[in-house]
Amino acid sequence: MGKKIHDILKNKDIGAIGIGAMIVFIAMVLVAGIAASVLVQTSTKLESQAMKTGQETIDEVSTGLAVEQILGHKESTSSVDYIGVVVRPRAGSADVDLSETVIEISDSSEKNLLIYNGDVFIDTDEIEGDLFTLATFSGASSTTFRVVVFEDADGSCVSGTPVINKGDHVMLCINNKDCFTTGFSPRTDVFGQVIVEDGAPGVIAFTTPASYINDVIELQ
Secondary structure, eight states: OHHHHHHHHHHHHHHHHHHHHHHHHHHHHHHHHHHHHHHHHHHHHHHHHHHHHHHHHHHHHHOBEEEEEEEEEEEETTEEEEEEEEEEEOTTOOOEEGGGOEEEEEOSSOEEEEEEEEEEEEOGGGOOSOSSSHHHHTTOOSSEEEEEEEEOTTOOBOSSSBEEOTTOEEEEEEEHHHHSTTOBOTTOEEEEEEEOSSSBOEEEEEEOOSSOOSSEEEOO
C-alpha cells in the first residue's frame, strides 16, 4: 500500500515538472517572439532612416548653384556700382527656387544679405542691348537682388516662380551703390555666397583690379 502511494505521488511530481517545463518553454517562445518583433521594427526604422539620410546627402552634394562668371560695371575710376553674378544649377542638381535664395556678400567692412525681388524681372525675350543699364538694375537695393534670365528653354523661370533647372543660366543683379557705402574701390577683397534652399551654395570670391580702365570688368 505504501509503495503504491509513493508511486502515485512520484507520478504527480513528474506531471507537475512537465507542466512547469512547458510553461517555461512557452514563456521563452513568447519572449523570443517579442524580441524578434522589436528587432524587425527597429531594423525597418533604421533602414527607412538610412534611405532618407542617404537621399538627403545626395541632394546636399549634387543640388545647388555654380557661379559661372562675375561681372562688374565701373561707375568711376575708383568705384564699381553694379555687379552681375551669372549662375546655373550644378550637374545633376534638382530644381533651384531663386525666390528662396539669399545672397550674402561682404567687403570685410560691410556685410549684406539680399533676397529676391519679384517685382523686377527680365526674361530672355526682354534682353536688349547693354546689360549694365539702370533699367537692368533698378529694383535691386541694399536688401534685394533682381534676376535677368539668359537661358530658360522650358520656361520654368518666371517672375512669380523663378525656378531654374538643367540648362538654365541667369544673372543675379546686385546694386553695389546701395549695398556698400562707397562701392568697391580697387584692390578690395570681396567674398560671399549665393545660398539656396537645399544643397551647396554658389561661392562669390574675388579681388577687384588695381585700377578700373574698362567699363565692364571681369571679377572672376
